[in-house]
Amino acid sequence: MIIISVANQKGGEGKTTTALNLAHGLALENNKVLLIDVDPQANSSGIFLDVNKLKSSITELFLQKEKIANLIHKTKYTGLELLPSNIALAEVELSSLNVEAPYVLRDALSEIKQSYDFAIIDCPPSLSVFTVNALVASNYVIIPLQAEKFSIDGIKGLQNTIESIKRRINPELQILGALITQLKSNTILTKTILPVIQNYFPVFKTSISTGVSIGESHLSQRTILDYNANGKQAIEYLTFVKEVIDGIKK
Numbered sequence: 036m037i038i039i040s041v042a043n044q045k046g047g048e049g050k051t052t053t054a055l056n057l058a059h060g061l062a063l064e065n066n067k068v069l070l071i072d073v074d075p076q077a078n079s080s081g082i083f084l085d086v087n088k089l090k091s092s093i094t095e096l097f098l099q100k101e102k103i104a105n106l107i108h109k110t111k112y113t114g115l116e117l118l119p120s121n122i123a124l125a126e127v128e129l130s131s132l133n134v135e136a137p138y139v140l141r142d143a144l145s146e147i148k149q150s151y152d153f154a155i156i157d158c159p160p161s162l163s164v165f166t167v168n169a170l171v172a173s174n175y176v177i178i179p180l181q182a183e184k185f186s187i188d189g190i191k192g193l194q195n196t197i198e199s200i201k202r203r204i205n206p207e208l209q210i211l212g213a214l215i216t217q218l219k220s221n222t223i224l225t226k227t228i229l230p231v232i233q234n235y236f237p238v239f240k241t242s243i244s245t246g247v248s249i250g251e252s253h254l255s256q257r258t259i260l261d262y263n264a265n266g267k268q269a270i271e272y273l274t275f276v277k278e279v280i281d282g283i284k285k
């Protein structure tokens with residue numbers, strides 16, 4: 036099982052949209068995929084189920100009350116399963132005095148590694164213990180990023196976090212790349228933003244342009260690959276999925 040975190044400590048950068056469509060895109064390529072939601076806001080979980088009615092979620096995993104296999108749900112998409120989150124996760128206090136705290140997710144995933152080809156982790160908009168758990172468990176990290184000033188302001192902090200997890204805990208962690216999302220202007224991107232980002236991270240050749248159908252797909256509780264399969268953003272996400280697969284093969 037290859038484990039990929041979709042991370043950025045800033046909200047609204049396209050983590051959830053990217054995690055959903057990467058997970059679905061990999062499933063469409065005949066992989067068995069587990070989508071893991073570690074964001075208490077539970078946006079990606081909400082695409083597939085009513086999170087308010089969930090009796091158990093990844094919260095029980097972090098509280099060490101339930102085994103991971105008992106927390107996984109099937110989804111409407113063939114090959115795609117979900118480990119959902121809910122708001123209760125926000126209440127979980129993993130003590131920094133507990134030496135096992137960063138390893139909960141990694142240890143749990145090792146129990147089910149035979150069952151999936153990929154696990155895709157949708158991270159919260161913070162560098163919290165949940166993002167640390169995701170990065171500690173992962174082989175790769177993908178960083179969705181808008182081509183805007185405020186989006187690149189936090190890029191150094193994110194790079195520091197990734198590098199320190201790599202150095203101290205998970206030397207196998209590789210940055211697969213930054214994915215530009217919600218792209219409005221190619222000129223601004225290539226002239227001013229891209230050179231800045233490339234100082235910190237490799238950047239995927241594919242970027243995702245902005246389009247109302249992304250918001251519509253979330254409202255209709257579908258991925259863009261399902262909601263508007265022939266639309267611009269779906270084609271871009273499918274091209275991105277191919278780039279991810281090629282990046283991993285290297």
Ligand SMILES: Nc1ncnc2c1ncn2[C@@H]1O[C@H](COP(=O)(O)OP(=O)(O)O)[C@@H](O)[C@H]1O
Nearest residue numbers: 046047048049050051052217244245246249250
């Ligand atoms: N390519 C896009 N075009 C238009 N809107 C987008 C696009 N990608 C994401 N969005 C919208 O931007 C908001 C933030 O995206 P989301 O994936 O939830 O980011 P994050 O998980 O990083 O907070 C959402 O309302 C989403 O619908």
Ligand SMILES: [Mg+2]
Nearest residue numbers: 050051074078
């Ligand atoms: Mg999100």
